[in-house]
Amino acid sequence: MKTAIDDLAILPATKDAWTLVYQDEFLLVVNKPAHLLTVPGRHPENQDCLINRVQQEFPSAAVVHRLDYDTSGLLVLPLSKKALSTISKEFQSRGTKKIYQAVVSGVPTPSAGTVDKAIAADTENRPLYKISLDGKASVTHYKVLKLLPEYQASLVQLEPVTGRSHQLRLHMQSIGHAILGDPFYANSEQQQQSGRLMLHAAELEFTHPQSGELMSFSAEPDFLKALR
Numbered sequence: 001m002k003t004a005i006d007d008l009a010i011l012p013a014t015k016d017a018w019t020l021v022y023q024d025e026f027l028l029v030v031n032k033p034a035h036l037l038t039v040p041g042r043h044p045e046n047q048d049c050l051i052n053r054v055q056q057e058f059p060s061a062a063v064v065h066r067l068d069y070d071t072s073g074l075l076v077l078p079l080s081k082k083a084l085s086t087i088s089k090e091f092q093s094r095g096t097k098k099i100y101q102a103v104v105s106g107v108p109t110p111s112a113g114t115v116d117k118a119i120a121a122d123t124e125n126r127p128l129y130k131i132s133l134d135g136k137a138s139v140t141h142y143k144v145l146k147l148l149p150e151y152q153a154s155l156v157q158l159e160p161v162t163g164r165s166h167q168l169r170l171h172m173q174s175i176g177h178a179i180l181g182d183p184f185y186a187n188s189e190q191q192q193q194s195g196r197l198m199l200h201a202a203e204l205e206f207t208h209p210q211s212g213e214l215m216s217f218s219a220e221p222d223f224l225k226a227l228r
Helices: 050-055 081-092 167-174 188-192 222-227
Strands: 019-023 027-032 072-078 097-105 112-116 119-121 129-131 139-148 153-160 199-207 214-218
Touching: 019 214, 027 050, 050 072, 072 081, 081 199, 097 167, 112 167, 129 167, 139 167, 153 167
Parallel strands: 072 199
Antiparallel strands: 019 027, 027 072, 097 153, 097 199, 112 139, 119 129, 139 153, 199 214
């Protein structure tokens, strides 16, 4: 019989480095590479993560929101307890704006729309989630940015209104357009089209906890370079 620790997945951390996008005395904005946890995982071998790497240079950095292991992109990391509290409240009230870019199979029709489907944990297939009437309300706006006929795919913009686990990947798969490289929800052919989940947190907007200024940041996904 397996022990609890044997049931936990080991997620190898990428050697790719995180990059600093913005810095002041109150916060950092960083760009996380794919295949790196935001915080330590439950398995003892999953300690190499974004926040542990960042804290080697910025010991007071704290996590206020997360990106999945497979997802790359922008994160804000407060540097003080006051900044952490202020930014946390903004995230909880949905005052922040997060926009993702993804490459999905096929071409969504219509080219812009909203997916409004509740999501629940798939208790029989952890760590997966599923569309369920008994789940939590989940809403995603999408828009096609570019057709990629040579890949039978599209570059899309995704804006989550809610922040459920696996929301973007599950919502796109539920309308027949799984994100390429998704190890959980894409079929085998779609998984083989990319060595990584083609999902990236490309834009982040929030209010500065000290000045009250609206802060906006953007970072292009690395996978776009391979599609040009």
